[in-house]
Amino acid sequence: MRTQVGIIGAGPAGLFLAHLLKAQGIDSVILEARSRTYAEGRVRAGVLEPGTVETMARLGLDARLRREGLIDEGLDMRFRGRTIHLDLPELTGRSVVIYGQQEVVKDLMAARVEAGDPLIFEAQVTRIEGIETESPRIHYTEGGESRVLDCEFVAGCDGYHGAGRAAMPQDRITLFEQVYDFAWLGVLARARPMADMTYSNSDRGFALCSRRSMQVSRLYLQVPVDANPEEWSDSRFWEELHARMFDEDRSEIAEGEIFQRDLAKLRAFVAAPMQHGRLFLAGDAVHIVPPAGAKGLNMAVADVRVLSHALTAHYRDGSRTALEAYSATCLERVWKTVRFSSALTGLLHRFDEHSPLQRNLQLAELEYVAGSRNAQAAIAEQYVMLNYLKDLP
Ligand code: RFL
Ligand code: PHB
DSSP states (O other): OBOSEEEEOOSHHHHHHHHHHHHTTOOEEEEOSSOHHHHHHOOOOOEEOHHHHHHHHHTTOOHHHHHHOEEEOEEEEEETTEEEEEEHHHHHSOOEEEOOHHHHHHHHHHHHHHTTOOEESSEEEEEEEOTTSSSOEEEEEETTEEEEEEOSEEEEOOOTTSHHHHTSOTTTOEEEEEEEEEEEEEEEEESOOOSSEEEEEETTEEEEEEESSSSEEEEEEEEETTOOGGGOOHHHHHHHHHHHTTOTTSOSSOOOEEEEEEEEEEEEEEEEOSEETTEEEOGGGTEEOOSTTOOHHHHHHHHHHHHHHHHHHHHHHOOOHHHHTHHHHHHHHHHHHHHHHHHHHHHHSOOTTOOHHHHHHHHHHHHHHHHOHHHHHHHHHHHHHTTOOTTOO
């Protein structure tokens, strides 16, 4: 099999890239290790920045998003029993949309399959060969058979554990990483959500109330990395959430059946550069942010917009300038996004290693944000617009 761009991974990065390339008349094949059912069922992100929403609209893939997405205009932060309310439209002129990552993935997969464009499930990439030549080869296994995809470019959109980054020459790539010693226990519950996205910094640890629909809440608690989600019964979870959200009389947060639990480890990670020869990395394959700030999916979409623009320039007029600048173009935005997500993580979580002095500094920063419109505007601007690419068509 042969194509112009071989794409590894059918997460948001790979799927958006395939659709963006197709809109420019460039062929691609997506190889995805998992089954379609598995990939569509993975519960993860939920917050879409305007740049992501507009990309779906430009691709004509936003019909369901427009019907089912929830416009989120508020971002609340609680501490010491008080609430800082950030009015996003007032502070930034824009808002974000709540629409589950797996819904985005379902919509993009359905459109790809319906158009008859190649998306091969249960195709595990094992090795990439010849990235320094003009005809790289992707080796993969499908149904126990070894196969090869010949292409002109390879896009490694295969997440943190993928084959893409592993194929970079290890002496040419620098890894930057911070692993946190706590995790997020995430649940989905059939319960009326709070009106605004609400983050809380309490003495008992971080908590977050988000939503997926008017009937389904998406809730998170900071827990030890070795926590077992099955040991968090419904009643234990609700009790802890009420306490951390300063809802002592249990009147504010509606409870309901918890029907899904997952544990997410937290890390900040960047691999640089994001390209070598004809291999280009995008999304979680090359950077991870801690989830506070909800940036991972939005960064992945911005990366592949830059990449598809660069590949289009190459195929249209032979220009290599944008392709050569891909990593540098992305990394400036990526570092700003890692910085924001790390800062928000630092502001909102409890750190075992914090001295009483450091705990007071954290609370002082929240007091400062509470009293400063400028500080609130800076947080709101980064929450909404950090991955907005205003210079790209
Ligand atoms: P993905 O989604 O991991 O997709 C990679 C795909 O590659 C496949 N794959 C392979 N395929 C073939 N051969 C191989 N050798 C392969 N190895 C792997 C995998 O099966 C998979 O299908 O990466 P991508 O596309 O870069 O997308 C990144 C996002 O998924 C991620 O950044 C976000 O989910 C992060 N994130 C959030 N991002 C946001 O923008 N907003 C949010 O609200 C948000 N909340 C979150 C999050 C991540 C979380 N977790 C689970 C860490 C909340 C949580 C709890
Ligand atoms: C979510 O709705 O899943 C979500 C919201 C905000 C975050 C992370 C995740 O910071």
